[in-house]
Amino acid sequence: MNNNKVIKLLGIKYPIIQAGMIWCSGWELASAVSNSGGLGIIGSGSMYPDILRQNILKCKNTTNQPFAVNIPLLYPNIEEHIKSIIDLKVPIVFTSAGNPNIWTKELKQKNIKVVHVVSSVKFALKAESCGVDAIVAEGFEAGGHNGREETTTMCLVPDVAKVINVPLIAAGGIIDGKSMLAAMILGADGVQMGTRFVACKESSAHENFKNMVLKAKEGDTRLTLKEITPVRMMKNKFYQEVEELYKTNPSKEQLLNKLGRGRAKLGMFEGDLETGELEIGQASSQINKVFTAQEIIQKIMIEFNSIKSQMLIANKFN
């Protein structure tokens, strides 16, 4: 895959990116993914500045391959995060949830590659005009925070591919070799997977949450809290309480109060499956075992290559 645009841009072996995820993707997961030929990303959204610094340092100590940090652009201490990234020479930054105009130029001047996550064609065009090096187009089925247009990966990827010139990374519903191949046929140059790496040995998600992901069935997640920021989560007890609240025609403030603070940590990191907020994608229904990052990437590439070859001989295609 030497001529694949994502591989060339990021200096990795396979066009597989592990999404930066709050409470799941610290240095241990990121370095394991990078050591396995993908791009590991430290999710800084749930980290205090000093914690991010520690994670970057540990990541650098455990891999000599490229890795990245994901920064939600609305993060309150963003200047400190940016400073750590520049000081510690992180080679790649993924930005999301905010305006890419603010930091892209500064990061690029420091020779840091910038990739921005979008959920619509409009934001893809905007990100490209801000000078980002690549774009992640994330569909409605993705876990965690999501866009307002509700465009699915199947529709968003070809729509974005048609209008941008920088490399395109597809996200949302991509979980294995066949969905990776499907996304690339739709127009992506590579893929980003979050949900698949939540239930990874090196993920810092709580074991209870990982076990819940293994048991998840089709229909077990929902995009909700759209009046605050749309977020896809497990339909657990907290979700049911939110649904009950919706029946009373709540104000945005009431929804914010219901969500409160620290719920994602409580659920995803501390393992409280009832009261916590459990951010995960629809494709969780397809995960039934915890693997190491290396096993996940190897399995994906074996399936990807196998389907590609089978298509020449498989009856259903010919």
Added chain:
Amino acid sequence: MNNNKVIKLLGIKYPIIQAGMIWCSGWELASAVSNSGGLGIIGSGSMYPDILRQNILKCKNTTNQPFAVNIPLLYPNIEEHIKSIIDLKVPIVFTSAGNPNIWTKELKQKNIKVVHVVSSVKFALKAESCGVDAIVAEGFEAGGHNGREETTTMCLVPDVAKVINVPLIAAGGIIDGKSMLAAMILGADGVQMGTRFVACKESSAHENFKNMVLKAKEGDTRLTLKEITPVRMMKNKFYQEVEELYKTNPSKEQLLNKLGRGRAKLGMFEGDLETGELEIGQASSQINKVFTAQEIIQKIMIEFNSIKSQMLIANKFN
């Protein structure tokens, strides 16, 4: 593709099915698709019994290839529709929006093949247990009436493929050769396309509606009216009015009153783009020209085969 399961089951040349759509797919579209090697479907949901009979007769007069009738199982005059289908020897029936247990056995006893449309794994298993010959799994991005789980094509197809044994047809977001190939890699044996055939020369959709589809951009549709039956439609004036009503925490009755009767006909068939209900899928953003059914199917198969061959040599895959 002689060994493709959908082709073998339905006796068609390509595993491309034109969805049965209210106000768009009468005999003219269905016979044009069937004459072009796909499966044309007459959408009976918007037809009085005598109109359906006329459509079946005209379809039989204009094609000697297999065609089908789609019946929403909640259709009020369903017995009369079923009688016409049996009397006039329609070879294939697609059922949707209701319990497949009621009519499947009777239709199969008359040597009619039955295919049922589902939006979840649960309903796929139920349909298979009722003895249907094949299943359409339709994702969240599809136009018109849709399921409650909001599972997208990218996630639904592999989930359903894993648990059923009958042939699987993917629907929702499939619009061309590359999305067809993607859906088949995800586990489908064939595809059903609705939105692509709305803007087809032989579709009975009003020209105004066809022109609106050509101009549609990513984000221009929305799944709404979930308290009645979830339906994906264009975000036109009527949709905006529904959104305004939602702000008042309306009862189901108020929503039903707002919808009223005949709105889909008004919009899709009579061309009132403001007051009418315009059912269409997310992939409408990818349509920019009206083609004949034959052109559509030829283009799809050329792209499908071309990508399949290119994958052997394209840099991004290898």
